[in-house]
Amino acid sequence: SDKRPVTVIGLGPMGQAMAGAYLDAGHEVTVWNRTPSRADALVERGAVRAGTAEEALRANELVILSLTDYEAMYAVLEPAAHALRGRVVVNLSSDTPEKTRAGARWITGHGGVHLTGGVTVPPSGIGRPESSTFYSGPGGAFEAHRATLEVLTSADYRGEDPGLAALYYQIGMVMFWTSMLSYWQAIALADANGLKAADILPHATQTMADMPGFQEFYAARIDAGDHTGDVDRLAMGLASVEHVLHTNADAGVDTALPAAVVDLFRRAMDAGHAGDSFSSIVELMKKK
Ligand code: NDP
Numbered sequence: 001s002d003k004r005p006v007t008v009i010g011l012g013p014m015g016q017a018m019a020g021a022y023l024d025a026g027h028e029v030t031v032w033n034r035t036p037s038r039a040d041a042l043v044e045r046g047a048v049r050a051g052t053a054e055e056a057l058r059a060n061e062l063v064i065l066s067l068t069d070y071e072a073m074y075a076v077l078e079p080a081a082h083a084l085r086g087r088v089v090v091n092l093s094s095d096t097p098e099k100t101r102a103g104a105r106w107i108t109g110h111g112g113v114h115l116t117g118g119v120t121v122p123p124s125g126i127g128r129p130e131s132s133t134f135y136s137g138p139g140g141a142f143e144a145h146r147a148t149l150e151v152l153t154s155a156d157y158r159g160e161d162p163g164l165a166a167l168y169y170q171i172g173m174v175m176f177w178t179s180m181l182s183y184w185q186a187i188a189l190a191d192a193n194g195l196k197a198a199d200i201l202p203h204a205t206q207t208m209a210d211m212p213g214f215q216e217f218y219a220a221r222i223d224a225g226d227h228t229g230d231v232d233r234l235a236m237g238l239a240s241v242e243h244v245l246h247t248n249a250d251a252g253v254d255t256a257l258p259a260a261v262v263d264l265f266r267r268a269m270d271a272g273h274a275g276d277s278f279s280s281i282v283e284l285m286k287k288k
Contacts, residue, residue, distance in 0.1 A: 003027045004148050007060040009053060009076060010093070011038040013123040015066030018092070018152055019047055021127035025151045032056035034076070054080035057087055062145055067093040070103045077107075085111030088141050090149065092117040092133070097163030097170065104137060104162035113141045116162045118169025121153060132156050136164035179208070185248070185257050192251035218279050227273070227280040237278040238265040 005028035008019040015033070019042050022029045031039045032050040043049050050056035053076050057063055067073055070093060077084065089107050091100070091114060100116045107114035115137040125131035131153035135142055142149075142157055149155050158164040183204060190200045221227070245258040264281050273280040 004062060004145075005030070005060045006148060007031070007050070007056045007063045008066065009033070009056050009063060010066035010072070011042070012066060012068070014092070014119065014126070015064075016042065017123035017126035018064060018066055020045070021152055023047060024127060027148070027151065030056055030059040052080070053077060054083045057083040061086065061088055062148060063087050063089050065089060065091045065093055069093055070095040070099040073103060074106070081110045087112045088115065088145060089113065090115045090117055090135075090145070092119050094118060094169055094173075095166060097166040100166040101161075101163045113138055114162060115142055115145075116165040117149075118165045118172075119153065120169065120172060126152055129154050134158055134165040134168040136160065136166075137162045181257055183208075185253075188253040189248055189251055192253050218277075221277075222279055222282055227276040227283070229276045232277050233274070234265065234268055234276055234278050234280060235274040238262070238269055241265050 003026050006022050007030045008015055008022070009032050011019065011031060011033035015031075016038065019029050019031050023042065023045050029042070029047045030050050031042050031047045032053050032055070033039050036049070039047065039049050048059070050059060057077075057080055065073055065076075067076065070091070073091060073093060077089075084107060089112050091103060095103075104114035104116065115135055118134040119126075120133060121128075121131040129150070132155075133149070133153045134156050135149070136158045137160065139157070139160060142155075146155055146157075156168075158168055186200065186204055187197045190197070241258065241261050245255060245262050248255050248258050264284065265278070268276075268278070268281045268284055271280075271284060273283075
């Protein structure tokens with residue numbers, strides 16, 4: 001068959017979903033996990049259990065890693081490093097761009113090929129073409145295995161630098177975590193006022209749904225260094241975020257998040273941006 005056999009190492013919720021997607025798609029799958037029992041259900045569905053990480057590496061050219069982070073990769077692969085030669089290791093564990101670059105050097109140093117992946121969906125999104133994963137690393141190896149990787153999700157190849165996939169992933173995550181915390185803050189404020197999460201859901205989703213319009217408006221201006229205060233002024237923004245802080249303080253809920261926002265606005269005021277757009281805060285955030 002044209003379906004290539006794959007090895008999946010690391011069977012947390014993500015690795016289990018990945019191995020399962022390959023089984024569903026008719027691939028031969030070899031699995032290994034530090035805690036062997038996590039492989040049981042997959043073996044029942046037809047996966048081959050490797051006795052050791054080395055055996056798992058030797059089983060197939062294409063090796064998917066789904067571990068907590070890159071430290072876990074060294075813990076698993078260091079004792080089996082001599083078996084890395086000729087393997088294409090697709091590391092779908094998330095970590096920093098620097099850690100992924102060092103990991104790629106380590107795999108390459110042992111004669112293997114390293115592709116970095118950043119999966120942007122939870123386990124329930126695995127096996128669906130509408131889901132997407134960032135990839136980076138050697139383009140030839142990526143193209144050679146693209147079809148097999150696309151069994152998991154669609155593939156968004158960013159370039160040769162092994163850190164790129166992790167960088168795109170982290171750019172998404174800084175937005176994801178702060179956005180979701182803003183939602184928890186809204187729920188806490190609502191709760192203090194007798195409203196349930198369900199009560200504010202339509203309003204909350206509409207507020208998030210309005211964000212793309214702001215992103216599109218400010219992206220071109222920011223790249224042009226244009227912080228003209230023609231549609232919004234930082235001084236107005238500071239008054240507004242202070243209202244947000246005081247509303248939360250009056251309600252008796254935690255104020256760490258709104259206080260951090262006020263702090264950023266105040267620092268931009270101190271830097272002389274009162275009459276500029278609040279987009280000028282990005283200049284404060286940029287690397288100096
Ligand atoms: P888990 O942390 O639940 O799974 C981790 C896996 O790594 C387990 O198989 C665990 O083995 C293994 N592991 C951890 N440390 C070691 C070690 N020192 N030695 C050997 N094995 C180790 O993660 P998930 O399955 O949820 O996710 C995997 C990766 O995918 C992570 O990097 C995560 O950030 C990323 N991701 C996850 C998403 C999600 O929604 N879950 C979404 C997008 C990305 P054991 O079973 O023995 O503990």
